[in-house]
Amino acid sequence: MQEKQFPCKQCGAKLKFDPGSKSLKCPYCQAENAIPQAAEDIQELDFRSFLSVAAGKEETSENRTVKCTSCAAELTVDAKIASTECAFCGAPIVSEGGSTKAIKPKALLPFKIAHDEARSSFRKWIGSLWFAPGKLKEYARADSRMNGVYVPYWTYDSDTTSHYTGERGEDYWTTETYTTTENGKTVTKTRSVKKTRWFPVSGVVWNRFDDVLVLASESLPKKYAERLEPWDLKNLVPYGDEYLSGFRAESYQVDLAQGFERAKAIMDDRIRESVRADIGGDHQRIHSVRTRYDKITFKHILLPIWISAYRYANKVYRFLVNARTGEVQGERPWSIIKILLAVLAAAAVVAGAVVVFTQFQ
DSSP, rough: OOOOBBBOOOOOBOOEEESSSSSSEEETTTTTTEOOOSSOOOOOOOOOHHTTTGGGGGGGGEEEEOTTTTTTOEEEEEETTOOEETTTOOOEEESSSOOOEEEEEEOOOOSSSSSHHHHHHHHHHHHHHHTTOOHHHHHHHHHHOEEEEEEEEEEEEEEEEEEEEEEEEEEEEEEEEEEEETTTEEEEEEEEEEEEEEEEEEEEEEEEEEEEEEESSSOOOOHHHHOOOOOOGGGOOOOOOOGGGSSSOOSSSOOHHHHHHHHHHHHHHHHHHHHHHHSSSSSSEEEEEEEEEEEEEEEEEEEEEEEEEEEEEEEEEEEEEEEETEEEEEOOOOHHHHHHHHHHHHHHHHHHHHHHHHHHH
C-alpha cells in the first residue's frame, strides 16, 4: 500500500501521524489535526465462510509487488507508482510487473515509539553486542536511516478438539543385587533402582485459542520479528488511512489459508502440553493427535516496526524495533579479528597459569 497523504487544515502542508498520539501533526506549523475515532468494534471474520463466499465481496486495494535487489525484501507499492525506495534498506526500486489485489486490513496498532526514541533503543542494542565490528558501532552513532513500516499479520481464534493415543509412564523402585570389589575382595550389595511401567492411554482434550499471531510478511527475518512479541493487541484500533501518513504499509505475502496452517503449528505446542497433562503420570509418550478446528475466526491487522539496515562484507543485516515497546531485535555480523584476539588472549592467560602452576610444583 502506498503512503497516505493528508493536507494540514491550517497551512496545507502534508501531515504525518504523530506517534503516541491520536493526531496528525504538521511538520511546518506544528498544528495538530485529530484523527476521527471509529466507534465500531473490530470485527472477527469467519474463516471458512470467508474462504468460500465472502472473499470476493471484501474490500481490496490494488498493489504492485516488487523485490529489492539490494536487501532482497519484498514490498508493495501502489499500482500507479513507477519508482520508489525500499522501506527496509532505502535502496531505489523501479516498479515492474503486474498488479495484484489484496484484502484491506481491519485493524492496526498505531506507532507509539517515535523515530528518535527508536534510534536510541537501536544504539543501546548495538552497544551491548559482543565482538561486533567497529564499523557497526560507527554506523549506529551516525545518522543512519530508520524507516517506519506497518507490517501485515493475521490473528486466528479457534476452539479445538484433539483425540490422542499414547502411553503413561509410572515410576517405581526395586531392589537390585550387584557385586563389587572392596579391599581386594568380591562383595555382594543391594541398591535401589528406579524403573518405569508404561500403560497405553487414549483420550480427548479441548482448547480455546484467542489471537494466535502469524507474521504475514516474507520480507523480514522471521526469527527476529517473532522476538518482538508480545504485542499489546488489546489496544488495536479500527484501520484508518490517517495512521499510515508518514509511514509505509506492506501487503501480506502469506495469504489467509497459508497463515492458518502456520497458526496450527503454533497451536500444536499448547495442544500437546494439554495432552501430556491429561495423560498424567511421571512420563508421557504421545503416539498420535488428531485435532478438529471449530469456530475459526480471523483478523487482518498491521503492526508498527522501525526498520534499519546495515551492509557488512557484502551482506545486508536488518534491525527491528517494536514501535509500541521499544524492544530491539536483529541480525548481527561478528568481527572475526576481535574473536581471534579474544581467543589468543584467553590462551595466553591459560598458558601463564600453567607456567605459574608448574613453577610452584
